[in-house]
Amino acid sequence: MRAEQSTPDPEPPHVVIIGGGFGGLNCAQGLRGAKARVTIVDERNFHLFQPLLYQVATAALSPADIAMPIRKILWRRRNVKVVLGRVEAIDRAARLVHLAGDERPLRYDHLVVATGARHSYFGNDAWEPFAPGLKTIEAALAIRRRVLVAFERAETAETPEERRRLLTFVVIGGGPTGVEMAGAIAELARLELAEEFRDFDARDARVMLVEAGPLILPSFPPPLSEKARRSLEHLGVEVLTGTKVKTCDADGIVASGRRLEARTLVWAAGVAASGAADWLGAEADRAGRVRVAPDLSLPGDPKVFVIGDTALVLGQDGKPVPGIAPAAKQEGAYVAKLLERRLGGRPPPPPFRYHHAGDLATIGRSSAVMDFGRIKLSGLPAWLLWGGVHIFFLIGFRNRVIVLLGWLWSYFTGERGARLITGTGQEL
Amino acid sequence: MRAEQSTPDPEPPHVVIIGGGFGGLNCAQGLRGAKARVTIVDERNFHLFQPLLYQVATAALSPADIAMPIRKILWRRRNVKVVLGRVEAIDRAARLVHLAGDERPLRYDHLVVATGARHSYFGNDAWEPFAPGLKTIEAALAIRRRVLVAFERAETAETPEERRRLLTFVVIGGGPTGVEMAGAIAELARLELAEEFRDFDARDARVMLVEAGPLILPSFPPPLSEKARRSLEHLGVEVLTGTKVKTCDADGIVASGRRLEARTLVWAAGVAASGAADWLGAEADRAGRVRVAPDLSLPGDPKVFVIGDTALVLGQDGKPVPGIAPAAKQEGAYVAKLLERRLGGRPPPPPFRYHHAGDLATIGRSSAVMDFGRIKLSGLPAWLLWGGVHIFFLIGFRNRVIVLLGWLWSYFTGERGARLITGTGQEL
Numbered sequence: 100m101r102a103e104q105s106t107p108d109p110e111p112p113h114v115v116i117i118g119g120g121f122g123g124l125n126c127a128q129g130l131r132g133a134k135a136r137v138t139i140v141d142e143r144n145f146h147l148f149q150p151l152l153y154q155v156a157t158a159a160l161s162p163a164d165i166a167m168p169i170r171k172i173l174w175r176r177r178n179v180k181v182v183l184g185r186v187e188a189i190d191r192a193a194r195l196v197h198l199a200g201d202e203r204p205l206r207y208d209h210l211v212v213a214t215g216a217r218h219s220y221f222g223n224d225a226w227e228p229f230a231p232g233l234k235t236i237e238a239a240l241a242i243r244r245r246v247l248v249a250f251e252r253a254e255t256a257e258t259p260e261e262r263r264r265l266l267t268f269v270v271i272g273g274g275p276t277g278v279e280m281a282g283a284i285a286e287l288a289r290l291e292l293a294e295e296f297r298d299f300d301a302r303d304a305r306v307m308l309v310e311a312g313p314l315i316l317p318s319f320p321p322p323l324s325e326k327a328r329r330s331l332e333h334l335g336v337e338v339l340t341g342t343k344v345k346t347c348d349a350d351g352i353v354a355s356g357r358r359l360e361a362r363t364l365v366w367a368a369g370v371a372a373s374g375a376a377d378w379l380g381a382e383a384d385r386a387g388r389v390r391v392a393p394d395l396s397l398p399g400d401p402k403v404f405v406i407g408d409t410a411l412v413l414g415q416d417g418k419p420v421p422g423i424a425p426a427a428k429q430e431g432a433y434v435a436k437l438l439e440r441r442l443g444g445r446p447p448p449p450p451f452r453y454h455h456a457g458d459l460a461t462i463g464r465s466s467a468v469m470d471f472g473r474i475k476l477s478g479l480p481a482w483l484l485w486g487g488v489h490i491f492f493l494i495g496f497r498n499r500v501i502v503l504l505g506w507l508w509s510y511f512t513g514e515r516g517a518r519l520i521t522g523t524g525q526e527l
Numbered sequence: 528m529r530a531e532q533s534t535p536d537p538e539p540p541h542v543v544i545i546g547g548g549f550g551g552l553n554c555a556q557g558l559r560g561a562k563a564r565v566t567i568v569d570e571r572n573f574h575l576f577q578p579l580l581y582q583v584a585t586a587a588l589s590p591a592d593i594a595m596p597i598r599k600i601l602w603r604r605r606n607v608k609v610v611l612g613r614v615e616a617i618d619r620a621a622r623l624v625h626l627a628g629d630e631r632p633l634r635y636d637h638l639v640v641a642t643g644a645r646h647s648y649f650g651n652d653a654w655e656p657f658a659p660g661l662k663t664i665e666a667a668l669a670i671r672r673r674v675l676v677a678f679e680r681a682e683t684a685e686t687p688e689e690r691r692r693l694l695t696f697v698v699i700g701g702g703p704t705g706v707e708m709a710g711a712i713a714e715l716a717r718l719e720l721a722e723e724f725r726d727f728d729a730r731d732a733r734v735m736l737v738e739a740g741p742l743i744l745p746s747f748p749p750p751l752s753e754k755a756r757r758s759l760e761h762l763g764v765e766v767l768t769g770t771k772v773k774t775c776d777a778d779g780i781v782a783s784g785r786r787l788e789a790r791t792l793v794w795a796a797g798v799a800a801s802g803a804a805d806w807l808g809a810e811a812d813r814a815g816r817v818r819v820a821p822d823l824s825l826p827g828d829p830k831v832f833v834i835g836d837t838a839l840v841l842g843q844d845g846k847p848v849p850g851i852a853p854a855a856k857q858e859g860a861y862v863a864k865l866l867e868r869r870l871g872g873r874p875p876p877p878p879f880r881y882h883h884a885g886d887l888a889t890i891g892r893s894s895a896v897m898d899f900g901r902i903k904l905s906g907l908p909a910w911l912l913w914g915g916v917h918i919f920f921l922i923g924f925r926n927r928v929i930v931l932l933g934w935l936w937s938y939f940t941g942e943r944g945a946r947l948i949t950g951t952g953q954e955l
Contacts, residue, residue, distance in 0.1 A: 145948070170724075183682075254608075255611075498944075505929075519572065522950070
């Protein structure tokens with residue numbers, strides 16, 4: 100009998116990928132032709148399309164519209180196993196990944212760490228309860244709850260001062276996330292909620308965007324930054340640049356010596372890498388990013404790679420590659436190609452080169468700014484392109500249809516489809 | 528000047544409605560022509576379409592697809608104010624409704640209590656952590672999390688026994704909710720998850736429906752109950768009738784002397800009215816329902832009405848009106864008509880008469896049973912009618928489109944669109 104005569108193949112090498120974000124997922128998908136068993140571990144069962152998370156926080160989309168089970172994305176890849184688990188430690192000497200609550204560590208031959216970033220308060224973690232950041236679905240739903248509860252509480256406020264505080268929203272940080280959040284909160288007040296309250300006009304809500312630097316969207320060319328500012332102001336957002344936050348508390352912020360009373364704060368001012376540098380015992384920069392070799396491996400340990408927001412990757416110009424989805428995807432694909440060659444006994448590819456396609460940020464439902472190097476756009480054309488790009492990169496046909504229909508609906512009616520106060524919080 | 532010469536109108540009487548479910552909402556809408564100020568109070572900001580909540584619990588729909596802000600539904604009614612608040616007490620002598628965290632009670636001239644029902648463990652509240660019921664969005668998401676986590680944990684189970692326990696799902700209670708839940712979990716395993724795991728086949732999951740009585744769907748004629756049973760068995764559900772639950776714990780249930788090991792239990796066995804009888808100091812039956820007069824007012828207090836699942840209303844046949852959405856809607860509309868007449872100085876309408884349109888329950892994605900008196904249907908025709916009826920009664924055009932598209936998509940692909948493990952629970 101054939102089956103008895105053949106000697107069994109040696110088990111193929113085991114590639115463990117930690118993290119199912121843009122970097123990890125693209126690495127797993129890129130390994131389709133590799134002679135490897137692949138295990139992808141994430142503490143969530145879904146890949147999250149982070150660029151649209153602010154739309155969950157502002158009641159426009161449901162969490163499921165921008166998330167897709169990792170298992171479902173990869174089910175056809177028979178050499179890939181998906182594990183729901185939380186990494187507790189990595190033992191590089193023994194090549195083991197330890198998962199919380201599981202006695203049996205994963206033994207790897209090659210390891211890819213792609214655990215992303217969380218928001219950072221630059222040493223002021225005590226601000227977090229007052230000014231939540233926007234990194235997870237739960238955080239987005241908590242922000243949605245705060246924003247919506249503030250309007251509800253304003254309807255029953257006992258004093259005009261209290262109502263004013265409830266109707267003031269401060270977004271801290273003038274990068275793309277802060278700009279998108281501020282624009283979306285302003286539209287929520289001016290379009291969706293406008294006529295719904297009896298004791299005040301929701302259009303009177305104040306939305307402030309606070310940025311320490313001299314310009315919002317500092318990664319864009321100044322003329323586009325200025326256009327974004329004007330678009331925000333057109334929506335009614337007060338843009339306070341050169342305004343550095345000194346304190347956040349339950350009643351607002353102190354910034355550049357001035358007290359701003361507000362019941363709802365949103366933190367969009369900074370991120371730090373996840374704790375992977377600690378697990379790996381690796382050198383990290385001040386933002387917690389692991390310094391990697393030109394092939395994205397850990398210096399001195401060619402079996403371990405770090406990619407995405409967890410890694411400090413230097414571009415051809417010597418500057419750090421930005422912490423955005425396209426960069427993580429390129430890095431994931433690069434490591435997959437490298438491993439495929441290594442496992443096939445072929446020479447390694449040339450060092451990783453980052454290709455920067457462009458920068459995009461949206462302001463409300465009909466304006467955006469876009470910097471594609473020689474091509475710069477703003478206003479409606481940029482917004483249409485922004486929408487097209489995001490629909491295109493969203494994973495799953497069903498999600499694309501639902502998000503597109505939701506946007507079309509909102510565009511023509513001003514309505515937002517997910518205005519629910521759910522979960523429990525101290526606010527209610 | 529006219530405005531100065533006219534004496535101001537006396538403020539119109541104040542109708543306070545507690546609860547924005549089917550009863551309260553229909554009452555508020557029915558008061559559109561009444562000379563009244565109306566305040567509707569709910570502890571949630573949204574009306575929930577409860578008949579489809581099981582689809583949230585089984586990952587087919589997102590919460591926002593079956594919910595709509597009460598404020599948004601009623602914003603055109605200029606005489607209606609919506610208040611987000613939790614009722615703590617009612618003072619019938621002083622005609623006050625006290626809200627939690629608010630010093631200023633609502634003073635009513637007429638009060639409508641429509642606070643619905645919650646699930647009941649018949650004195651065994653200790654079972655709740657092991658066998659959650661399905662009444663709120665949060666509970667539905669918790670059940671979704673448990674069901675999905677059970678499959679994930681089965682992929683990394685250490686022993687075959689543990690895997691078997693993880694892949695066993697017990698739904699307790701053979702009414703419409705239990706039948707719908709059991710069918711949906713079975714389809715989730717057999718269609719959506721079938722190919723996605725590497726260490727087991729999700730189609731091997733066991734789904735059991737446990738019912739104490741001799742038949743499932745006891746409110747239906749026995750031939751339809753039998754058809755429902757066969758449809759469930761066709762989906763792979765084991766239907767255990769005549770099986771009374773003695774204990775629920777973290778490892779399963781004991782029922783009719785037999786131990787069933789299961790990591791996931793769902794409670795669909797019974798409901799009890801909300802605590803309104805206590806607030807009102809009113810007489811209640813064993814299920815907590817307030818006994819009402821033929822005009823749905825509280826006996827001895829014609830200013831107070833109790834409707835929906837909170838009330839024990841007797842039909843023309845002397846039997847209690849069932850706790851279903853159409854009954855609550857009819858009662859809400861009746862009280863609105865009565866109040867409109869009363870406030871207009873006209874004689875009251877004749878006593879409330881309940882019109883029973885029919886009973887409906889669905890089993891999976893292409894079968895249902897339907898009892899419309901002379902017309903009885905089962906199988907695909909009943910399922911199509913079930914779908915049409917539910918889309919029709921869902922509130923909001925956008926929700927109708929999204930739910931309809933979601934169902935069509937699922938029908939042809941077997942996919943479910945909201946397979947996220949969110950929130951935090953002890954399970955992970």
